[in-house]
Amino acid sequence: MNNNPINIRVIPSLFTLANLLFGFLALALTMEGKYQLAAGLILLSTLMDGMDGKVARKLSVSSDFGYELDSLSDLVSFGVAPAILTYRSILQDQLGYWGLVFAAIFALCGAIRLARFNVLHISDYFVGVPITFAGGFMALILLFHGMLPWLIYAVLIPVLAFLMVSTFKVPKM
Amino acid sequence: MNNNPINIRVIPSLFTLANLLFGFLALALTMEGKYQLAAGLILLSTLMDGMDGKVARKLSVSSDFGYELDSLSDLVSFGVAPAILTYRSILQDQLGYWGLVFAAIFALCGAIRLARFNVLHISDYFVGVPITFAGGFMALILLFHGMLPWLIYAVLIPVLAFLMVSTFKVPKM
Numbered sequence: 001m002n003n004n005p006i007n008i009r010v011i012p013s014l015f016t017l018a019n020l021l022f023g024f025l026a027l028a029l030t031m032e033g034k035y036q037l038a039a040g041l042i043l044l045s046t047l048m049d050g051m052d053g054k055v056a057r058k059l060s061v062s063s064d065f066g067y068e069l070d071s072l073s074d075l076v077s078f079g080v081a082p083a084i085l086t087y088r089s090i091l092q093d094q095l096g097y098w099g100l101v102f103a104a105i106f107a108l109c110g111a112i113r114l115a116r117f118n119v120l121h122i123s124d125y126f127v128g129v130p131i132t133f134a135g136g137f138m139a140l141i142l143l144f145h146g147m148l149p150w151l152i153y154a155v156l157i158p159v160l161a162f163l164m165v166s167t168f169k170v171p172k173m
Numbered sequence: 174m175n176n177n178p179i180n181i182r183v184i185p186s187l188f189t190l191a192n193l194l195f196g197f198l199a200l201a202l203t204m205e206g207k208y209q210l211a212a213g214l215i216l217l218s219t220l221m222d223g224m225d226g227k228v229a230r231k232l233s234v235s236s237d238f239g240y241e242l243d244s245l246s247d248l249v250s251f252g253v254a255p256a257i258l259t260y261r262s263i264l265q266d267q268l269g270y271w272g273l274v275f276a277a278i279f280a281l282c283g284a285i286r287l288a289r290f291n292v293l294h295i296s297d298y299f300v301g302v303p304i305t306f307a308g309g310f311m312a313l314i315l316l317f318h319g320m321l322p323w324l325i326y327a328v329l330i331p332v333l334a335f336l337m338v339s340t341f342k343v344p345k346m
Contacts, residue, residue, distance in 0.1 A: 017284070021281065024253060024256070024280050025273075025277070028261075028276075030204070031203070031257070064292040065288050068244070068287070068288035069285065071245065075248065080197060080253065083197070087201065100198075103197075107197050107249075108190055108193060111242060111245045112190075114245055115242040115245060119236075
């Protein structure tokens with residue numbers, strides 16, 4: 001396997017790095033006021049995130065390195081990027097710095113969720129809503145920026161933050 | 174120990190969450206053009222990052238959860254935040270989207286560095302420059318934004334990115 005010109009063990013990590021890259025670019029686009037494009041990039045990250053695990057299992061090259069890189073990327077793409085995007089595009093105008101508090105809580109709860117997931121080693125179900133779902137859902141409704149009332153975003157951000165750190169069992173699909 | 178009103182096991186994680194919070198706020202301040210304040214917050218994150226491990230060892234409450242949370246926070250505060258700040262405050266004007274490429278490479282190399290560190294379990298020395306150093310150093314010179322030639326930032330970003338993923342042994346201080 002190591003004689004391949006490209007080591008196939010790196011392939012899943014390329015999807016994970018694409019996930020991180022899109023999350024990073026979503027932050028850069030948020031700064032430029034391109035909010036819907038930023039939301040679209042976060043949704044692309046969810047696609048990449050769905051691919052890396054599948055590819056790793058298919059190629060039988062799952063690794064601890066891959067798991068670590070996956071968590072790190074998820075925090076940026078589904079914790080920090082949607083929080084900053086929601087704050088900048090909607091909450092800042094409506095709630096000022098309180099909006100930033102809500103956004104920060106979302107990112108912090110996302111980090112707690114990921115760290116807990118990595119040490120629990122439960123594979124049958126999720127404990128609390130996965131960050132990919134929470135961040136992906138925020139990105140999805142941010143695509144409709146300007147079409148939905150701002151209160152929906154202001155309510156969903158703390159609710160999803162709470163659901164991430166909650167101890168509800170969420171079945172895997 | 175569990176009879177304490179505050180479980181002392183959570184104390185180190187409060188420093189780690191402060192590290193993440195300052196990194197997150199640095200991103201928000203970068204969006205508002207408050208570049209030096211953002212750089213100052215990243216430097217505060219390096220202080221918090223130095224505290225959490227020390228406090229955990231002093232209280233003898235080091236945990237896998239703490240290690241995971243630490244890595245996650247480090248990527249935001251010392252990988253993503255300094256990269257976005259350098260791009261937005263300096264490189265965007267000078268290099269356009271090439272500046273974004275440099276910044277993205279810095280963040281991605283930071284993530285690779287952290288994931289590798291977590292699976293190597295080497296405690297005597299660092300392999301490659303730690304992300305806390307790389308991100309903290311960028312933040313430090315960003316405090317002098319406007320006083321140093323922009324080329325210094327444009328050169329340091331890829332150099333530090335390379336040094337993070339390099340396999341040089343860096344002695345612990």
